[in-house]
Amino acid sequence: MTLHLYDSATRQIRPLDPVVPGRVGIYHCGLTVQGPPHIGHIRKEVVFDVLRRWLERAGYDVRIVANVTDIDDKIIAKGAENGEPWFAVAYRNERALHAAYEVLGCEPPTYEPRATGHVPEMIEMMETLIARGHAYPAQDGSGDVYFDVRSWPPYGELSNQSIEDMQEAPDAPADGKRDPRDFALWKGRKEEEPESASWPTPWGRGRPGWHLECSAMAAKYLGPEFDIHGGGLDLRFPHHENELAQSRAAGQPFARVWMHNAMLNLGSSKMSKSVGNTLTVAEVVKRVPAIALRYYLVAAHYRSIIEYSEESLAEAATTMSRIEGFVTRAASLVGRCDGGEIPPAFAEAMDDDLSVPAALAVVQDTVASGQRLLGHGASDDLRAALGSVRAMLDVLGLDPLDPHWAGSRDHGPAQAALGALVQQLLDHRAEARAAKDFAAADRIRDQLTTAGIAIEDTPQGARWTVKEDR
RNA sequence: GGUGGGUUGGCCGAGAGGCGAGGCAACGGACUGCAAAUCCGUUUACACGGGUUCAAAUCCCGUACCCACCUCCA
Numbered sequence: 001m002t003l004h005l006y007d008s009a010t011r012q013i014r015p016l017d018p019v020v021p022g023r024v025g026i027y028h029c030g031l032t033v034q035g036p037p038h039i040g041h042i043r044k045e046v047v048f049d050v051l052r053r054w055l056e057r058a059g060y061d062v063r064i065v066a067n068v069t070d071i072d073d074k075i076i077a078k079g080a081e082n083g084e085p086w087f088a089v090a091y092r093n094e095r096a097l098h099a100a101y102e103v104l105g106c107e108p109p110t111y112e113p114r115a116t117g118h119v120p121e122m123i124e125m126m127e128t129l130i131a132r133g134h135a136y137p138a139q140d141g142s143g144d145v146y147f148d149v150r151s152w153p154p155y156g157e158l159s160n161q162s163i164e165d166m167q168e169a170p171d172a173p174a175d176g177k178r179d180p181r182d183f184a185l186w187k188g189r190k191e192e193e194p195e196s197a198s199w200p201t202p203w204g205r206g207r208p209g210w211h212l213e214c215s216a217m218a219a220k221y222l223g224p225e226f227d228i229h230g231g232g233l234d235l236r237f238p239h240h241e242n243e244l245a246q247s248r249a250a251g252q253p254f255a256r257v258w259m260h261n262a263m264l265n266l267g268s269s270k271m272s273k274s275v276g277n278t279l280t281v282a283e284v285v286k287r288v289p290a291i292a293l294r295y296y297l298v299a300a301h302y303r304s305i306i307e308y309s310e311e312s313l314a315e316a317a318t319t320m321s322r323i324e325g326f327v328t329r330a331a332s333l334v335g336r337c338d339g340g341e342i343p344p345a346f347a348e349a350m351d352d353d354l355s356v357p358a359a360l361a362v363v364q365d366t367v368a369s370g371q372r373l374l375g376h377g378a379s380d381d382l383r384a385a386l387g388s389v390r391a392m393l394d395v396l397g398l399d400p401l402d403p404h405w406a407g408s409r410d411h412g413p414a415q416a417a418l419g420a421l422v423q424q425l426l427d428h429r430a431e432a433r434a435a436k437d438f439a440a441a442d443r444i445r446d447q448l449t450t451a452g453i454a455i456e457d458t459p460q461g462a463r464w465t466v467k468e469d470r
Numbered sequence: 471g472g473u474g475g476g477u478u479g480g481c482c483g484a485g486a487g488g489c490g491a492g493g494c495a496a497c498g499g500a501c502u503g504c505a506a507a508u509c510c511g512u513u514u515a516c517a518c519g520g521g522u523u524c525a526a527a528u529c530c531c532g533u534a535c536c537c538a539c540c541u542c543c544a
Contacts, residue, residue: 074542372509
């Protein structure tokens with residue numbers, strides 16, 4: 001079986017059929033960098049990171065483009081509020097986004113174009129749309145340019161709505177519009193807005209109207225037709241609908257499959273800045289290991305709502321550390337076992353619209369049988385189990401031995417010094433136990449526990465780990 | 471009002487006509503000097519009311535409630 005994905009345009013699960021065999025082009029809408037990313041934002045990054053890893057394992061050459069929307073009303077407003085340039089806000093939050101990718105082990109997109117860097121491409125696209133009769137400059141001289149929804153009969157095809165049932169688009173006063181549902185491709189500069197937030201065009205100075213940047217940049221970096229367009233479900237309408245209309249009206253076939261991830265809710269409504277129910281990645285990662293947060297975000301199917309709670313996050317942390325426990329114990333017995341095999345059941349689950357929950361059940365089964373083997377010492381079966389657990393976890397970006405997660409933990413002089421000290425204490429404890437002086441042995445264990453070091457006795461002697469629960 | 475999606479055991483979370491997904495928690499047992507870790511066992515759920523079927527959590531009709539979008543949003 002090859003990868004099948006749920007296409008939200010046709011509401012069907014369909015096989016991936018790349019435009020260019022062997023290559024997959026993906027565009028997913030990045031962030032409007034008006035604030036640091038919260039865990040709902042990063043859910044989308046994790047989802048597409050898993051998709052990328054799975055496609056790459058299948059041998060595809062994957063190109064991922066995710067835009068950074070670095071200009072919009074809120075960014076300008078925040079700059080004004082803080083008494084700093086709008087671009088100071090944008091760059092700061094873009095760096096916070098990159099830090100969040102890094103913390104959660106998401107490889108950055110292949111290309112990450114900024115809206116403000118693609119104004120000429122947008123102007124060209126508007127000229128094409130105007131020439132084809134699908135766009136027009138505002139009739140009120142505001143400098144806005146609108147898309148003419150009535151000129152494009154398929155409008156509404158992505159979200160399965162008819163124009164008649166839609167409310168008007170309030171992105172600009174209706175005076176300049178032919179139809180109240182026409183949306184802005186470009187926004188003319190307003191008096192109160194900073195000069196630096198505008199660019200010259202044939203219709204006067206102004207700035208991008210959000211939807212257009214994605215159409216222009218997708219075409220530039222992926223070509224007129226590409227494989228997968230993704231983003232949060234909340235972008236389906238109007239953003240993705242409008243992108244689709246613009247690009248097709250400009251003569252481009254555009255995306256073959258539309259893939260939308262469900263929201264992450266907190267207090268039974270979508271995590272969002274305007275509601276005020278946000279938890280930033282930086283905050284959550286102080287309370288729980290980053291790998292546990294990633295597990296939490298990955299473990300639910302990408303089309304299911306995650307109802308955030310402290311309890312379920314803690315549960316994810318427990319489960320992840322159990323898996324990590326197996327991997328590290330097994331590796332200390334039989335080595336890393338790189339290059340393990342992916343069990344067919346795992347592959348089938350992933351190919352079926354990225355069914356990570358079913359795939360994780362395979363991971364759990366393999367871990368459980370590996371744990372049983374562990375009791376009997378080193379064996380080929382154990383090596384196979386470890387290799388395959390690590391291969392599966394790698395697809396999900398959760399392999400504890402991956403340098404990303406293991407790197408800082410197991411190396412460095414401080415770690416070596418700690419190891420030497422702990423080993424001395426463990427040697428004393430072993431002597432005490434051999435002499436049946438259990439009071440002394442337990443005192444040493446308590447000391448270590450208090451210091452945050454957990455002891456496990458195994459047939460090969462005592463193991464120690466620094467506890468990561470915070 | 472329009473368009474989608476959902477309601478599963480103490481909790482999280484899959485499945486989508488017959489066969490107990492998986493995890494967490496709890497309890498009992500094994501192992502252990504005691505622990506920890508690990509293993510074994512126990513706990514048969516699908517919002518409600520109808521219907522179709524030999525068989526329904528799954529299909530159909532209705533009801534209730536929840537979420538998302540139709541405003542900026544991942």
